[in-house]
Amino acid sequence: xxxxxxxRQTGVPTATxxxxxxxxxxxxxxxxxxxxxxxxxxxxxxxxxVRALTTLGQLDLSTVRELLVAVDDPQLSRRGLYEVVHxxxxxxxxxxxxxxxxxxxxxxxxxFIDGLGWQVDASAPGRGTLARVVTAxxxxxxxxxxxxxxxxxxxxxxxxLRELDLHSKEGAALDRGAMVARIVLFEVAFAALRRMxxxxxxxxxxxxxA
Amino acid sequence: xxxxxxxRQTGVPTATxxxxxxxxxxxxxxxxxxxxxxxxxxxxxxxxxVRALTTLGQLDLSTVRELLVAVDDPQLSRRGLYEVVHxxxxxxxxxxxxxxxxxxxxxxxxxFIDGLGWQVDASAPGRGTLARVVTAxxxxxxxxxxxxxxxxxxxxxxxxLRELDLHSKEGAALDRGAMVARIVLFEVAFAALRRMxxxxxxxxxxxxxA
Numbered sequence: 001x002x003x004x005x006x007x008r009q010t011g012v013p014t015a016t017x018x019x020x021x022x023x024x025x026x027x028x029x030x031x032x033x034x035x036x037x038x039x040x041x042x043x044x045x046x047x048x049x050v051r052a053l054t055t056l057g058q059l060d061l062s063t064v065r066e067l068l069v070a071v072d073d074p075q076l077s078r079r080g081l082y083e084v085v086h087x088x089x090x091x092x093x094x095x096x097x098x099x100x101x102x103x104x105x106x107x108x109x110x111x112f113i114d115g116l117g118w119q120v121d122a123s124a125p126g127r128g129t130l131a132r133v134v135t136a137x138x139x140x141x142x143x144x145x146x147x148x149x150x151x152x153x154x155x156x157x158x159x160x161l162r163e164l165d166l167h168s169k170e171g172a173a174l175d176r177g178a179m180v181a182r183i184v185l186f187e188v189a190f191a192a193l194r195r196m197x198x199x200x201x202x203x204x205x206x207x208x209x210a
Numbered sequence: 211x212x213x214x215x216x217x218r219q220t221g222v223p224t225a226t227x228x229x230x231x232x233x234x235x236x237x238x239x240x241x242x243x244x245x246x247x248x249x250x251x252x253x254x255x256x257x258x259x260v261r262a263l264t265t266l267g268q269l270d271l272s273t274v275r276e277l278l279v280a281v282d283d284p285q286l287s288r289r290g291l292y293e294v295v296h297x298x299x300x301x302x303x304x305x306x307x308x309x310x311x312x313x314x315x316x317x318x319x320x321x322f323i324d325g326l327g328w329q330v331d332a333s334a335p336g337r338g339t340l341a342r343v344v345t346a347x348x349x350x351x352x353x354x355x356x357x358x359x360x361x362x363x364x365x366x367x368x369x370x371l372r373e374l375d376l377h378s379k380e381g382a383a384l385d386r387g388a389m390v391a392r393i394v395l396f397e398v399a400f401a402a403l404r405r406m407x408x409x410x411x412x413x414x415x416x417x418x419x420a
Contacts, residue, residue: 045350045351048346048349048350049350051346052346052347052350055342056339056342056343056346078412079412079413079416082408082409082412083409086405086408086409089401089405090402090405113406118406118407118409118410119409119410119413119414120406120409120410120413121409124405124406124409125402126402126403126405126406127406129266129398129399129402130399130402130403132265132266133266133395133396133398133399133402134399136258136261136262136266136391136395137262137388137391137392137395139258140255140258140259140262140385140387140388140391140392141255141384141385141388142384142388142391142392143380144376148376149399149403151368151369151372152369152396152399152400152403153403153407155365155368155369155400156400156403156404156406156407157407157410157411158361158365159361159362159365159404159407160404160407160408160410160411161407161411162361163408164408164411164412164415166354166358168415170353174351174352175350175351177350178347178350178351178352181346181347181350181352182347182350182352183408185343185346185347186343186362187401187404188339188343189339189340189343189344189359189362190362190365190366190400190404191299191397191401192300192335192336192339192340192343193336193340193359193362193363193366194366194369194370194397194400195296195299195300195334195336196323196328196330196334196336196337196366197328197363197366197367197369197370197371198292198296198370198373198374198393199292199293199296199329199330199331199334200328200329200330200367200370201367201370201371201374202288202289202292202374203289203329203330204329205374205378206289
């Protein structure tokens with residue numbers, strides 16, 4: 001199909017598709033004439049992948065490019081793929097300089113993770129994120145410590161288990177790109193559900209108060 | 211205290227604090243000399259708020275400014291405050307043009323939300339996000355429909371209930387800025403927990419396979 005067909009099928013403007021081609025986010029099409037190329041279903045799938053991750057996933061193009069390299073690397077295990085996705089998702093979070101004494105919280109987070117029985121690498125960026133969240137909230141006057149997060153951790157584990165079962169069931173049947181997209185987009189979906197649940201419960205509570 | 215004290219206490223560079231002052235994210239200090247101003251605990255708290263939301267929350271400055279306006283508006287109810295925060299968090303998600311026939315999914319999402327018994331506004335942006343996620347994943351080859359999200363919704367409701375109880379218990383004692391920061395940062399914390407849970411379960415599964 002032509003570039004205009006790709007555009008029609010996905011709703012992505014032709015100029016944007018050309019930009020993705022120049023940026024090597026899409027492989028070149030097969031040249032059929034001096035100024036015309038033919039694109040196949042692989043282009044369509046890849047275009048959808050790039051689009052889902054940049055719009056819904058709000059990832060930048062260089063991050064999406066890294067994810068594509070990982071998706072295309074047959075040597076990379078499923079665990080390796082997860083690591084690349086996690087690293088991409090944590091991108092853009094703050095570095096250590098601006099963290100206002102979260103060392104104590106870091107120790108608490110490490111104990112918390114141990115207490116959950118989770119086997120998580122000592123350098124996992126999530127540890128630092130949790131420590132920074134707890135510290136920031138305490139400094140803003142919230143009286144809470146990391147134990148407040150226990151039910152969050154329980155829910156996180158349940159959902160992760162469910163997702164992983166889904167991946168295992170499909171096994172090699174599912175395209176690796178689809179698997180990566182699913183990891184990213186389930187996060188987006190969960191955040192949306194959480195905000196709607198908050199709205200719903202506020203409505204209920206206001207009705208009860210009235 | 212001086213601007214250098216604000217910087218020392220928070221780890222935020224003086225130049226950044228000056229930028230926030232110019233951008234009206236922080237109110238001016240009390241002038242004590244031609245070139246010197248005095249800052250108080252309110253500046254410190256506000257600086258921490260701006261910093262937590264821009265670094266950990268990854269919100270842009272204009273969004274943080276809107277949140278500050280909402281925090282400072284005594285007429286705005288708690289529900290109104292939540293609405294402003296939700297709108298801010300959904301900012302930057304795609305508009306309708308590039309959604310590849312998610313109309314059918316939109317209907318399914320509406321049924322799904324009704325089935326949960328959730329009272330969520332018909333215009334809540336979360337509905338569109340869910341529809342786009344489901345559509346994007348289906349187009350990428352994942353065989354799933356919106357019902358897969360039931361356990362996600364259950365977990366979302368539990369966590370939202372817990373958070374809301376926390377807000378209610380504290381009542382007026384908690385600063386509104388801290389409440390807003392908590393809504394945003396709990397999302398960040400949950401995402402971090404989810405990624406660590408995925409890592410943990412992958413490690414377990416690999417150990418079981420070996």
